[in-house]
Structures are given as structure tokens and as C-alpha cells.
Amino acid sequence: MNGRTLWLFLLLSSTGAALQMTGPSTYEARVGSNAHIPCTFTADTLPVDPKNFIVFWYLEKNLILQYDKIVTSDPRYSLDEAQALNGIADLTISNTFLSDGGTYTCSVTKEPSRKVKEIKVEISGGALQMTGPSNYEVRVGSIAHIPCTFTADTLPADPRYFAVVWHFEGKLILSYNNTVIPTDPRYSLDKDRALNGNAGLTVSNLSLSDGGVYTCSVNYSSFPMEREIRMNVSAQPLLSILNKNVQRNTENILTCMASGFFPNDINVTWYKDGEVLKNQSMGEPLQYDNGTYQVNSTVTITPSDDDQNKMLSCRIQHVSLEEPLREDFHITYQESSSQAGMIIGIVIAVIGIIAAVIWWKRKLCIKEEENPGIV
Structure with a gap:
């Protein structure tokens, strides 16, 4: 008897009153769950x-389980023998795949009767859902934990x-x-956390070259899903003020340098007593061999006597900083070279006068010792 003849025989075999099939003709399950396809009689x-007593289960007319002595085509298939003898010949499929969907046929034989029932099974993919952010921010030299979570x-x-x-x-x-x-x-990846819904990737000792698009693919029960996460790697700037001494009533150019930062979008601003200064400008960022950048911001000021001890500030805003980076200093005056020369000349003259007075007094004392009584 060939397969087609056997199939027709199962469908057209005896329908004696001693055996009647019951239960629904459709069944729905989700990927990754345990399905219990009903076959009651x-x-x-x-x-x-x-x-x-014999039970056969078919998927799309292919034999997948036989019960008289349990034989299966897949270890995920099972049948409870005690329940089957009591009228529940359900097929259990552990950890269902999308490919488990289709038309199942349950054939029950209780001699001399045989009955068959078709059950249409639909497997949905809702069992696996990817969650978590699509962007991740981290700094050079740190340890990244790129998120990839799922339910x-x-x-x-x-x-x-x-x-x-x-x-x-x-x-x-x-x-x-x-x-x-x-x-x-x-x-690296933590296996236990991955099995519990967190398949995040850990990257140690980050460099700028680690920035970019990462793709996490999770496959559970032949139902794959993936998610893209962009990791943005930044480097914090260093702030240096190149010269803090200024001359009064003279045009001074001050320079604030930001170095070692990434990405190159940065804002450097000069302030005096908390107010933004005019006449400031920022140059074009220059890139180092390691990928980070350096830029100078200059400001031109002509301080007067009233500006003595006022506060100058350079502040840097950058994506890598939780709050602006700043350095403050008070205005102190450095005298010009002509002024310094005049002061030095005066000091020398005063010293000369003092020395002459001392010499003259000493000479008078000597004469008085040589000629007593002469004033």
C-alpha cells in the first residue's frame, strides 16, 4: 500500500459509534512557546x-509521531500516554518554530474503529520583540555596554x-x-544575561575607531530579529589659557586652547565678570593623527584701570561634557618695557643718592676724627 492509498484509507475508514473525535479544528501558538495541538475523542x-489502540500524528501528510510504542521524527514532539488512553491524544511541540505552522492530522485507532481529524495550526512571531535605544553615547578609554534587549x-x-x-x-x-x-x-557577551533578555555587547578600552553602527541579531526558535545601535564615541577637551598677563590701556590678545576632543563640533567662549566679551573669534579645528581635534579661541581686550582684578573666563561646551569646562582668572597688569625702564632708572637714581649721602656723612666723620673741635 503506497502513501497516497494509506492516506485515503485513513480518511475513509470505519466510523463506528464506539469512537468519536471531538475538539477544535484550529490552534494558534507563538514562536518559542510550547504548543498543545488538540486531539480528543x-x-x-x-x-x-x-x-x-494506536495514535498517528501527521504534519502536511508526513508522519511525525506514532504511538503504540512512541516513535517521533523530532525530539520536540511528545504525547502523554496516560492521557491518550483516556481520550486526550494531544500532540505537544516544545519551543515552537515558525516552520511548525501547517495542517496536522490526528489519527486514532481503537479496533475496530479508526477516526481522523485535521487541525490547522498557526504560529505567530510575537514571542520575540527587540527593545532598547537606537543610540549609545560613550567616551574614549571607557568600557562600552552596547544595549540589545528583547522579550x-x-x-x-x-x-x-x-x-x-x-x-x-x-x-x-x-x-x-x-x-x-x-x-x-x-x-564580550554575558551568556546568562543573554538567555534572560539582555544580549548587550561589551567593548573594553574604547578608541575613536570603535564609533559607528552595530547590529544585534537574535535568533530564537528560528525566528530572527535584529536591531541597529549607533555608538557615538567622544573625547573630552583639555582647556589651556596661553597667557594670563595683560597690559593696561593697551590692546591685548588672549588665547584659549581646547585640545584632544572629538567630535569636532565645539563652542569656546570668553567672558568678563560673567558677560560675553566682544572681539572674540575661534579658528578652524585641526585634527591630530589620533583623530582628536585642537582649536584656539582668541579675544582682544584693552583693559583700563577700572578693570583691575575683574574676572576673565574661558568656557568650553562639548558633547562629551556634562557641564561646560571653564577656567577663571583675575586681570593683573604687566607693565610695558618703557614704564619698566623708567621705574628701574628711578630706583637706580634713588640708590645713587642714598649712596652719596652715606659717603658724604662718612667723610665728615673722618675729618672730625683727624681735626677734633672743627665742625
């Missing part, structure tokens, strides 16, 4: 005698049907399928 006597009907996930793959700019950098395999020792 009534008989004159329950439990039935196992010597005269599923059952957690922790069964590691036999679970896999995670990470790509950076389209290039494979880490895979997990029972074993974590990174392409660089700086990449």
Missing part, C-alpha cells in the same frame, strides 16, 4: 485497552534554540551559539 470504554514568551531562553550575532559596520565581530566566539578579545 470519546469511546465506549475509557481508558482504552492499549493493546488495541520572549518564555525566559530564560532554551540555549538549544537560541543564538546571538553582533556585527560592526557590516562585519561579524561576535557570535553566540552555546559558545561565545569574539573576533577581538575586547568584545
Whole structure:
């Protein structure tokens, strides 16, 4: 008897009153869940005698489970023998895949009767949903924990049907399928956390070249999903004021340098007593070999006597800073070279006068000793 003849035989076989099939003809399950496809029946006597009882399960006309001695085509398929003898011959499928959807046929034989029932099974993919942000900010030299979170009907996930793959700019950098395999020792993934919905990638000792688009792919029960996360790596600027001494009533140019920052979008501003100064300008950022930038901001001031001890400030705003970076200093005056020369000349003259007076007094004292009584 060929397969088609057997199939027709099952469909057209005896329909004696001793055996009647019951239950729904449709069933819905979700990826990753345990499905219990219904096949119930009534008989004159329950439990039935196992010597005269057989159950067959078919998927799209292909035999997948046989019960007289349990034989299955997939270890995920099972049937409860005690329940089957009492009228519940349901097929259980553990950890369902999308491919488990289709038309199932339950064939129950209680000699001399045989009955069949078709059940249409639909498997939805809602069991796995990716969550978490699409952007991640981090600084050079730190440790990144790039987020990749998901939800599923059952957690922790069964590691036999679970896999995670990470790509950076389209290039494979880490895979997990029972074993974590990174392409660089700086990449790692926590297996236990991954099975519980957090498949985040850890990257140690970050450099600017680590910035870019990462793709997290999670495959659970043959239902893959992926999510892109852009990691933005920044470097904090250093602030240096090149000269803090100014001359009064003279045009002075002060320079504030920001260095070692990334990305190149930055704002450097000069203030005096909290107010933005005029006549300031910022040059074009210059890039170092390591990818970071340096830029100078200058301000031109002509301080008067009234500006003595007023506060000058340079402030830097950058994406890597939680609050602006700043340096303050008080205006102190450095005398000009002509003024300094005049002061030095006066000091020398005073010293000369003092020395002459001392010499003259000493001479008078000597004369008085040589000629007593002479004033």
C-alpha cells in the first residue's frame, strides 16, 4: 500500500459509534512557546485497552509521531500516554518554530474503529520583540555596554534554540551559539544575561575607531530579529589659557586652547565678570593623527584701570561634557618695557643718592676724627 492509498484509507475508514473525535479544528501558538495541538475523542470504554489502540500524528501528510510504542521524527514532539488512553491524544511541540505552522492530522485507532481529524495550526512571531535605544553615547578609554534587549514568551531562553550575532559596520565581530566566539578579545557577551533578555555587547578600552553602527541579531526558535545601535564615541577637551598677563590701556590678545576632543563640533567662549566679551573669534579645528581635534579661541581686550582684578573666563561646551569646562582668572597688569625702564632708572637714581649721602656723612666723620673741635 503506497502513501497516497494509506492516506485515503485513513480518511475513509470505519466510523463506528464506539469512537468519536471531538475538539477544535484550529490552534494558534507563538514562536518559542510550547504548543498543545488538540486531539480528543470519546469511546465506549475509557481508558482504552492499549493493546488495541494506536495514535498517528501527521504534519502536511508526513508522519511525525506514532504511538503504540512512541516513535517521533523530532525530539520536540511528545504525547502523554496516560492521557491518550483516556481520550486526550494531544500532540505537544516544545519551543515552537515558525516552520511548525501547517495542517496536522490526528489519527486514532481503537479496533475496530479508526477516526481522523485535521487541525490547522498557526504560529505567530510575537514571542520575540527587540527593545532598547537606537543610540549609545560613550567616551574614549571607557568600557562600552552596547544595549540589545528583547522579550520572549518564555525566559530564560532554551540555549538549544537560541543564538546571538553582533556585527560592526557590516562585519561579524561576535557570535553566540552555546559558545561565545569574539573576533577581538575586547568584545564580550554575558551568556546568562543573554538567555534572560539582555544580549548587550561589551567593548573594553574604547578608541575613536570603535564609533559607528552595530547590529544585534537574535535568533530564537528560528525566528530572527535584529536591531541597529549607533555608538557615538567622544573625547573630552583639555582647556589651556596661553597667557594670563595683560597690559593696561593697551590692546591685548588672549588665547584659549581646547585640545584632544572629538567630535569636532565645539563652542569656546570668553567672558568678563560673567558677560560675553566682544572681539572674540575661534579658528578652524585641526585634527591630530589620533583623530582628536585642537582649536584656539582668541579675544582682544584693552583693559583700563577700572578693570583691575575683574574676572576673565574661558568656557568650553562639548558633547562629551556634562557641564561646560571653564577656567577663571583675575586681570593683573604687566607693565610695558618703557614704564619698566623708567621705574628701574628711578630706583637706580634713588640708590645713587642714598649712596652719596652715606659717603658724604662718612667723610665728615673722618675729618672730625683727624681735626677734633672743627665742625
